[in-house]
Amino acid sequence: MPEFNLGESSKGEYLVGRGIPPFHRHAILKMNEFSPLHLYIENLHPLDKEVKDQIEHSFNFKKVKKNEFLLQEGEICKFNYFVLKGSLRLFKVDPKGEEMIRYFAFENKFATNLTSFITGMPSEEYIQANEKTELLYIPKSIFLDLVESLPPINRVYRNMLENAYITSQKRIYNFQSYSALERLKWLLEQYPKILSRLPSKLIASYLGITPFTLSRLKAEL
């Protein structure tokens, strides 16, 4: 019945280094970079040392420049990203060539295009860095092996999915029934400093309004 061999993959060494660009392998040893990830995961589910080690060996560190793409339309999304510093945005480009931003991933958030990541189909979305960004990333196959083989990781992933779903339900209600000004206020409650951190253009896109309207709404705050 199990498609993934639980015994093997829980030995640890089995997974290490697969799909990791050699340049970044050193990062595996830089323990400190992983603590935000540990905190994040431990917050969802307590972990013992062995599992923590497993995680350390599975994620890799990467720095990206402002505006650098981690995923482009048509590519297959092979990684799950965890933001340490900086931020990413996930968006589609509509027929008129406009960005529609679905999600901002700031510090201590995971980001991936789940559709492509899971199905292996080409992505309709882009993932791009808004700022100079530092992140951890884990290849799809390793991530899925961990989810199958380690119950605590399985629970963490389940919690991530549950939370992501709940969050997007809120966003749907927001669009469904609230004015642009109300949506802006809601965003500012969650990220009070977002207006000074990211260009208005991006925030307008996230809110589903034009930069002109956002500019006028700011006056009303």
Added chain:
Amino acid sequence: MPEFNLGESSKGEYLVGRGIPPFHRHAILKMNEFSPLHLYIENLHPLDKEVKDQIEHSFNFKKVKKNEFLLQEGEICKFNYFVLKGSLRLFKVDPKGEEMIRYFAFENKFATNLTSFITGMPSEEYIQANEKTELLYIPKSIFLDLVESLPPINRVYRNMLENAYITSQKRIYNFQSYSALERLKWLLEQYPKILSRLPSKLIASYLGITPFTLSRLKAEL
């Protein structure tokens, strides 16, 4: 490490009948009612006989009348529902007293208020039958036990969450960038017969427009 005893709960009888109103227990024996559920689950992940049996013993059958509530605001959502016939709607009531419909669950769809179901906090949503509806339902504790104890069920739940998340991302993009007419057309692609099956009032709410606007848009189709 495991919080749920895998050996015990996979014995089957352990779970049967917990939380089940006596009136409905007979349903456990009515094998045929479960086949849509089996099909649904098998579509996500193949199942062996033993697991199927486990499922049969965990879900219960229920008929509800049109307009009957399965969950009201302030209550704790204790069940996950699977629709066999008819349909449900999940909605909030906004400050002006208007329904905001988030989701229609037709035949072969699961429905629950995940937020309340998972966190155990009071629900902000209602779940109500649009029509005379037949459903299967599983109590939260049994559901979570199954997810923990049976790997195939774990995968099924994961797939459900992944799909639910992906679907809601699409709905967000829809609200973010498309006109009411485009949203209506998109809905009709998914459910061509929805306009004749449900009152326009409900569809308007789902689309985030007034019934007046929907009435005018129908003329443009």
Added chain:
DNA sequence: CTAAAACATTGATCTAGAGCAATGTTTGGG
């Protein structure tokens, strides 16, 4: 079967937010 209530349509306004043009301000690459 019938009457009341709920629902749907349609016309006449009104308004939030879009689109466009002109102008000012920031940013970043050389």
Added chain:
DNA sequence: CCCAAACATTGCTCTAGATCAATGTTTTAG
């Protein structure tokens, strides 16, 4: 440090969709 290019603001106009009132149609309870 500078200048071009990208970004932000503001005024004017336009439009999708809201609101409200009047009328017609369908449901539902008795």
